Amino acid sequence: MDVNVVDVRHVSRRFGGHVALDDVSFSVAKGEILGVIGRSGAGKSSLLRCLGALDRPDAGQILIEGQDITTLPQAGLVALRRRIGFVFQHFNLLSSRTVAGNISLPLEIAGVPRADRPQRIAELLALVGLSAHGDKWPAQLSGGQKQRVGIARALANDPALLLCDEATSALDPETTTAILDLLAEINRELGLTIILITHEMDVIRRIATHLVVLDQGHIVENAPTLAIMGAATQSAVTEALLSETQPQVPPALRARLVAEPAPDGWAIIRIRLAGEAAWQPMLSLLGQQYGVEATVLQGGTTEIAGQPFADQIVSVTGYCAEIHDFLTQFDPSLKVLGHVPADH
Template sequence: MTPLLEIRNVSHQFGDHSALTNVSFSVEQGDILGIIGRSGAGKSTLLRCLCALQKPTEGEILLNGADLVSLPERALVLERRRIGLVFQHFNLLNSRTVAANIALPLEISGIPSSRRRARVKELIEIVGLEGHENKRPSQLSGGQKQRVGIARALATEPVLLLCDEATSALDPETTASVLDLLAEINRRLGLTIILITHEMDVVRRFARRVVVLEHGKVVENSPVVTLLSDPSRNENIAHLFPDTLIQIPSDQKAYLQTDPFPASEVLLRLGDTAASLPSALLSELGRNFGADIRLLNGGITQVGGRNIMDMIIRLPVFSPEIQMFLKNRCQTVEVLGYVPSDR
């Protein structure tokens, strides 16, 4: 199957500065891709190229086979309508109501007023803003403004939705609700979504695949679950993970030693990205071996639409039998160190 979007060897220069260097990746129809990188990595330049607002110095950007780089301007205008944009700071017109903001792209496209009204009503329902149609942006919360922005981006029925730091201006609770809305839109409409962000936690919670940019180059392109199961395999992305990986609690870390010692207990990290995880792993471990188990941090969460286990436990003993039991049930069993039994 041909991907919806193909980026082939895209490079872009600003004078002597290389903003993008030989960037290549593809996005399948209906996928959710996160593009992440710190400031200066090339995310903004790539976004402008993807939405055909800027032509790269070299390379091809194929949307359903049409090269956005080489199309003449008239054809490019039509292709841009197939790409929806959601902005970090909403970019709503304060002089317009919610309904009028959503209708703006339809007006520009010359859609008759009766069809505009029907489409706006449909979009209001999709984003959950019933009853807010006649309010101005100044009367809305940040999350509601972003919902208007999402509805406006969907107005012309795009095949691709680009979200530029769409949750960066929102608090954590509102961020979660906006990500839930985007996930529902993906399920309901089958819409392909690219989320450009500097927040790894947003990618972890929402995306299925991730592309990591560093100094204008792609340094990682993989499923999110693969990346999170073993981030240490790529030293270029280590800086992205301090706030998302499960950490040893500080009260345990203070006493952590590398080797076992008398009256010590072991700290283990258990990880798994299988579709079906053992639902009663710890209780089975305790029942089979009479082990006194302490769950120090983590558990099982949803990442990229799949379950992922990342937990740190403490055991009084790590016998060969327990080691074999855990290795038969978990993809990752890592000894983190040893702490005094009375701590």
């Protein structure tokens, strides 16, 4: 039976009268990409420091590959930290070292013989797509290239766990996509377990297979990402975080919404479909069977954790109980957001 790479059991951390983490528990299986998200002050940084053995919780256990790091002496923590790679928001590269020199640093600290380092550095540079940049200095690199160096450095000692602290927050959207694609590729190729600490829901949507939502030191959601995104009900915190990436009713229509159906008007509904259901021609079938018009106003079909996911705001004419029953066969969590009276 495989041991989880990470087991967090009833962890609490306080700073004076401030509760940073309160009875936090979750686990991360080998090869999983866990996203931890929350607003400022939710406890993300405190959790990261505890996971990385940079701080000890006041209560609870944190097991890395079955070893409780909360009870390890300092010497044991030094050895354990070599099993954990860190990727930082602002790269934290040494300006006095070349790209190769930065990647070499953890190898030197770990006591890897000098003769063995060049091959490992070359492997890591190739892995992150920087084979031709080993002799460059950090000042000569773009933000995305610096983060690639940071990832290579974090992987130098073949860690069991990669902790990413807002790893894309300082990057532009195009570079963010490239870095997330790189992390997903590393996860696939190496089977590496990754924990992403972020405040950006779009980062979670792209690559996290599992999601933990923190709020004021408490876990308010802990489930597969696709399940949370498609859930009929979510915590208020999760709904607020998701609203940044979810389709919304166009403002011109939102101003006209009423609660009750109107003659010759249309209903505005929200449909979410996960897995193969996201590809089904549901709206075409609706029109053929009931002779109504259905129009996608906002949203579309994307991928979440490698699975298709449709999230759409749709207008439907002639909405009635029979049509509602037809649509809920596809999406039991379907929501009627309101009705728009016809223009006369």
